[in-house]
Amino acid sequence: MSVYQYSVPTPQGEERSLKEYEGKVLLIVNTATECGFTPQYENLADFHKKYADQGLVIIDIPSNQFGGQAPGSDEEIQSFCKLNFGTPYPQMAKSDVNGENELDLYTYLKSQKGFEGFTGEEAEDMDKLLAGIDPDFKNNPKIKWNFTKFLIDREGQVVARFEPTEDMAKVEEAIKELL
Numbered sequence: 001m002s003v004y005q006y007s008v009p010t011p012q013g014e015e016r017s018l019k020e021y022e023g024k025v026l027l028i029v030n031t032a033t034e035c036g037f038t039p040q041y042e043n044l045a046d047f048h049k050k051y052a053d054q055g056l057v058i059i060d061i062p063s064n065q066f067g068g069q070a071p072g073s074d075e076e077i078q079s080f081c082k083l084n085f086g087t088p089y090p091q092m093a094k095s096d097v098n099g100e101n102e103l104d105l106y107t108y109l110k111s112q113k114g115f116e117g118f119t120g121e122e123a124e125d126m127d128k129l130l131a132g133i134d135p136d137f138k139n140n141p142k143i144k145w146n147f148t149k150f151l152i153d154r155e156g157q158v159v160a161r162f163e164p165t166e167d168m169a170k171v172e173e174a175i176k177e178l179l
Contacts, residue, residue: 002156003028006105008061009093011074016092018105018156021057025178026152027171028059028109030097030143032069033080036122037147041085043168047175048089054179055154060087061103062094066145070094097143106143109150113161114141120165153178 004022007015018026027047032038048058062077064070070077074093081087097106115138118126130137130144137144147164151174159178162171 001108003105003108003152003158004156006103006108008059008103008105009095011078011091011093013093018059021059022156023154024055024057025051025154025175026057026059026150027175028061028105028150028152030061030063030106030146030148031091032062032064032066032146033072033077034069035066035146037145037164038069040147040164040168041081041087043171044089045085045087047172048087051175051179052089056175056179058089060089060091061097062091063097063143063146064094065096065098065143069146097148109158109161110141110143112158113150115144115163116161118144118163118165120167122165126163126165151175151178 003026004019007017010016029044044058047056062070077094078091081091096102126145145164149162149171150158151160153159160174
C-alpha cells in the first residue's frame with residue numbers, strides 16, 4: 001500500500017487523487033489558522049519556494065478538530081493564509097483527521113506512523129494539555145494537534161511523522177534527505 005491509493009477533497013468539492021503526485025516527496029500537514037503553531041505556515045511556504053522545483057509537494061489539510069482553531073470556511077482559510085503567509089501551495093478542503101469522519105488518508109497515515117511523543121520547547125506544555133483531554137494520549141496513534149506532519153517518499157511510503165512541536169529545521173533536513 002501507499003498514499004497513492006487515497007484522495008483528498010478540494011474546496012471545490014472534488015476529490016484529488018494523491019496518485020497525481022506519484023514520484024514526488026509529499027509533506028502532508030493538518031493546519032489551523034488560529035493556533036499557536038500557525039506561524040509554521042511561513043516555514044511551509046518557505047519549503048515550497050525552496051524545494052518545489054526539486055519535487056516537494058505540500059498537501060495542506062485544514063482541520064477544526066483541535067480547539068476549534070480553524071473556524072472559517074475553506075475560502076476564508078485560503079484568504080488568510082495567502083494574505084498573512086503568502087502560501088503558494090494549494091490547500092485542500094477542511095476535513096477531520098481523527099474520529100468517525102476522518103479522511104481515509106489519515107487512517108492510513110496513522111497506521112504507518114503512530115505518535116512517538118513531543119519534542120522541543122513546547123513538549124511539556126503539550127503533554128499537560130493533552131493529558132487533560134485524553135489521559136491515554138501517549139498510547140494511541142491519533143493526531144494530537146494542529147500542524148502534525150507526515151513525510152512521504154517518492155514511492156508513496158510514509159517515512160516520518162513530525163508532531164507540531166518538532167523543530168522545523170529538522171523537518172527541513174528530512175525533506176532534503178528525500179529530495
